[in-house]
Amino acid sequence: MSGLREPDLGPIVGHMTSTCCRIWIRGIAPEDHGADLAAAMRTVGLVVLVDAVGRPLDIDQQPLAGGPDARPFAYYFRLRREFDRTGTFMFGEETALGLEGLDNAEPIAGAALRVGPVGQPAGPLPLTPDTSYRVRVATLTLDDTTPDLERMSDAQLAQRLPNIAVMARLVTELDPERCEACFSTFAAPDDEPSSLAFLLGSCRYPGVLWKTKEADRIFAPMARQLIGSDATAALPRPRFTLLVGDQIYADKYSRFVPVDRAETFSDFQSRYHEAFDAPNLRRMLRHAPTYMILDDHEIEDNWHRDRLATKRGLFTTAISAYMSYQWSHGPRTFGRHLYYHFTSGGYPFFVCDTRTQRTYQRAGTVLDNHLLGRPSIDPLFDSQLEIVKRWLSRQQAEHGAVPKFVVSPTVFAPSPIDERLDPALDGRGALAPPDLARTNLAHRADSDSWSGFPATRKALLEHIVAGGIDNVIFLSGDVHCANIAQMRFDGLHRGERVALHLYDVTSSALYWPFPWADGDPNNFVHDSELPGQVDGFPLFDGRLTMHYRAYGFYQAENFCRLDVDRARARLRVRVFDRNGRLARVGDEAGRLSDYNSLKLSPW
CATH class of the missing domain: 3.60.21.70 (Alkaline phosphatase D (PhoD))
Structure with a gap:
């Protein structure tokens, strides 16, 4: 497994609503050569909510504490080779990578309070309307011996990833000019501005x-x-x-x-x-x-x-x-x-x-x-x-x-x-x-x-x-x-x-x-x-x-x-x-x- 890297391209702030925002990046693996992507390597994206100086925040949007029980406002997401190692995460709407491998019997209202795979929030954490946010996005690379004709499930992939709290703390070391996105959510539908x-x-x-x-x-x-x-x-x-x-x-x-x-x-x-x-x-x-x-x-x-x-x-x-x-x-x-x-x-x-x-x-x-x-x-x-x-x-x-x-x-x-x-x-x-x-x-x-x-x-x-x-x-x-x-x-x-x-x-x-x-x-x-x-x-x-x-x-x-x-x-x-x-x-x-x-x- 490689260390954390800034994205090769991005982040791009994409589609926005009052409670979520789509973030896009492109990753790169060490053995890639242009459009010839290394088949034996898989790239994964990491998105982390941070404060004004790039420090990770927890699910309550407070500074992330130390220790094994830390709960960062952070998620992993796939960067797919068939899309040239690009990928998106709908921040505020998507759930934890690998969640389909968990018992989903618990009502969705409580999902965000549960711990998903490798420490991710188990459910989406909706954003607040008309509010400014700052995120840092990064990539990491995994060795992948899965044949091209077979698909590794999200649950299988999540099992091979490190605890997300550990990786979330590393984003402070990255260059913000190449990994940080800032955006403000749109106003709520029932509170639309006149301009x-x-x-x-x-x-x-x-x-x-x-x-x-x-x-x-x-x-x-x-x-x-x-x-x-x-x-x-x-x-x-x-x-x-x-x-x-x-x-x-x-x-x-x-x-x-x-x-x-x-x-x-x-x-x-x-x-x-x-x-x-x-x-x-x-x-x-x-x-x-x-x-x-x-x-x-x-x-x-x-x-x-x-x-x-x-x-x-x-x-x-x-x-x-x-x-x-x-x-x-x-x-x-x-x-x-x-x-x-x-x-x-x-x-x-x-x-x-x-x-x-x-x-x-x-x-x-x-x-x-x-x-x-x-x-x-x-x-x-x-x-x-x-x-x-x-x-x-x-x-x-x-x-x-x-x-x-x-x-x-x-x-x-x-x-x-x-x-x-x-x-x-x-x-x-x-x-x-x-x-x-x-x-x-x-x-x-x-x-x-x-x-x-x-x-x-x-x-x-x-x-x-x-x-x-x-x-x-x-x-x-x-x-x-x-x-x-x-x-x-x-x-x-x-x-x-x-x-x-x-x-x-x-x-x-x-x-x-x-x-x-x-x-x-x-x-x-x-x-x-x-x-x-x-x-x-x-x-x-x-x-x-x-x-x-x-x-x-x-x-x-x-x-x-x-x-x-x-x-x-x-x-x-x-x-x-x-x-x-x-x-x-x-x-x-x-x-x-x-x-x-x-x-x-x-x-």
Whole structure:
């Protein structure tokens, strides 16, 4: 057995509730060589609740006493080879490793008071809502002669581990910069605050040669905001970060250029190590929850599932790495599906997978393109689209106009200007109604944006309108240019005007050193009703049209801070540059402003 080590990567503070928090790490064994993991060695994680100077606490959150009867607030957990020696522990919810080997006849209410295997608390110790905690995480390695085809049970594994009180005391000797995580649980559901702040970002290009350190720069001010140690300290501290795609670039140059292009698991592992071991990002990830979702560059540029016919091996390798390094510390709401939802401060979030289920089906048409999987035809098997629609309806029914955040890594609006629904592009009059099947088909048929998936867009918008679902805010990335789109509806639905509030807030890119390649604000529609920008989206057989105005463009590296203000029924959006300075951007009237304040319906 090896001694206690800091994690190879992590800790990452993942999914959070009011009473628990998921902690992620990756371990390493002495005989590992990259993705070639030593079969004769097993790694185990250790998580310990500690005080402000790193000393272990007991189950009553008091300093851990000496002696054989000490009861640390600590647990062992598995780091699995099939997940590249990564693992998570749901602190406050999971029970002791090996508990299934005990007599569980005693009621669960008393489980935490019993001694589990090797001195662990036998049951979960729930955390307190809206409370700050500090943990240290470590790994240890065991010799393992179990054949690969056989599984060692948790109870068998626990029998081979040392008393946890002994190991918990050793965490004080570890480097806190590489093993310590700090977090604050969310407020209790019946005591939700009226405000909420969080950070939003996407697209971390890794950089090349001496520029690799530039890719990590922006995460220093993001970490300072999460910790509350910068100029924004007077504002409410952000509760979490959303990273909405392209956390790695598997194809550093191009999917068509066979240079530095990830193809093997070792290649993908290297991409994640380069990103998650960068000092500023590593610090940010261990100081507040981070929710992640993939986009194309976690696999390859503009990925869609039609490529599975020729690139299934690439897809399975990329997704295996993604699930080990990103998906595993998320909520896992729908089993092994990549999309999920969570709630923070009483505000609901649905995080869509707009990448792995998209399909173009047939060349030369757009009406059979689907972004969130094919629509459901079997009532027993819902598509992602149906799940999102039902989630929106439930939030409106149960919580009224409470803002509903829908993460769509692909930008919902604005459209790229060359993909607009402008009848004039087909030689028809500017006032002619757009035809979703034919208008500007040459540019939309294989588009990577929502404009190439009108059936999905139409189904979602018509569901929002028909259900009176108010205060829907899409959160997006991908396009290497921050902006805000404010949508509205012209026409009548059931004889009445539609006065719903609908926005898309985009933050991109965290690092992208090629501004001449894409992201130019002039390449996006700014006003869908102006000549040369016409992009109205018809709904309900043309009786209603969705129009939008886009503003607040910022092309340089950036992240966004969003503040929900219930008292004023506003969503305030601030853009920060790579040094953490507030960026002045255009407001709805075209004036430079420190922030944009989006009007919402009261709730």
